[in-house]
Structures are given as structure tokens and as C-alpha cells.
Amino acid sequence: xxxxxxxxxxxxxxxxxxxxxxxxxxxxxxxxxxxxxxxxxxxxxxxxxxxxxxxxxxxxxxxxxxxxxxxxxxxxxxxxxxxxxxxxxxxxxxxxxxxxxxxxxxxxxxxxxxxxxxx
Numbered sequence: 001x002x003x004x005x006x007x008x009x010x011x012x013x014x015x016x017x018x019x020x021x022x023x024x025x026x027x028x029x030x031x032x033x034x035x036x037x038x039x040x041x042x043x044x045x046x047x048x049x050x051x052x053x054x055x056x057x058x059x060x061x062x063x064x065x066x067x068x069x070x071x072x073x074x075x076x077x078x079x080x081x082x083x084x085x086x087x088x089x090x091x092x093x094x095x096x097x098x099x100x101x102x103x104x105x106x107x108x109x110x111x112x113x114x115x116x117x118x119x
Contacts, residue, residue: 020038022047034060045069075104079112092115 019045021027024119033104038060045053045064052070054077055061061071075094096111 009090019044019048030063032064038111042067042069073108079116082116 006077021040023043024042027036027039030042033039034042034057037056041053041055042060042064044050046067046069049096050069054072054074055064056073056075061073064071074097076085078093079090081087082093087093091113094104094113097104102112
């Protein structure tokens with residue numbers, strides 16, 4: 001499975017092969033609407049025919065979806081890790097992200113917390 005992300009906090013958790021974007025012009029055109037990292041993640045996902053792209057920002061998610069990419073977010077990955085026993089306390093992890101000024105949607109966090117087993 002190929003997943004592309006510009007989310008450093010997730011990349012740091014996994015064994016990752018770093019890839020460079022080939023189509024710099026496509027990245028440049030997307031940076032009119034997005035941050036460079038989000039633009040690179042979308043273009044690289046397209047170049048690699050990735051299974052998913054990990055993006056949290058709403059506009060970037062919409063653009064990725066409009067280009068036919070499957071999108072997943074940080075909170076969903078963390079909730080899945082919790083369900084698989086890789087994280088002991090999902091609420092603490094989400095609170096830690098927020099305390100480090102990493103923006104996460106309160107609505108999405110609450111939905112994840114209400115859906116977990118043994119919350």
C-alpha cells in the first residue's frame with residue numbers, strides 16, 4: 001500500500017521511503033491555493049498512483065478528492081491505531097496534539113472518541 005503524507009508527526013512514527021515530486025510545475029500551480037507541503041503530497045500521490053493521501057486541511061482534502069485521490073486524516077489514523085492496541089489513550093494523544101498547537105477539528109476528535117471501544 002502506498003500512502004503519501006506531508007504530515008511530519010505521522011511520518012516520524014513509521015519507516016518511510018522519502019520520495020521527491022517530479023512535476024514541480026504542478027506543485028507550483030497548486031501553491032496558489034495550498035501550502036507547499038500539501039501541494040507536494042497531492043502531486044506525489046498522483047505521480048505514485050498512491051492508495052491514499054494523508055491530509056487534514058479541508059481545502060487540500062477537497063482538491064485531492066477532486067483529482068480522484070482517496071483521502072484520510074490524522075485523527076482517523078490515530079483512532080485506528082488505538083483500536084489495534086498501538087495507542088493506549090486516544091484522548092491523551094489528541095490532547096497532546098492540541099497542546100502542541102497542531103490543529104485538529106474538535107468535531108472530528110469528538111466523533112473518533114465517541115466511536116472507540118472502551119473509551
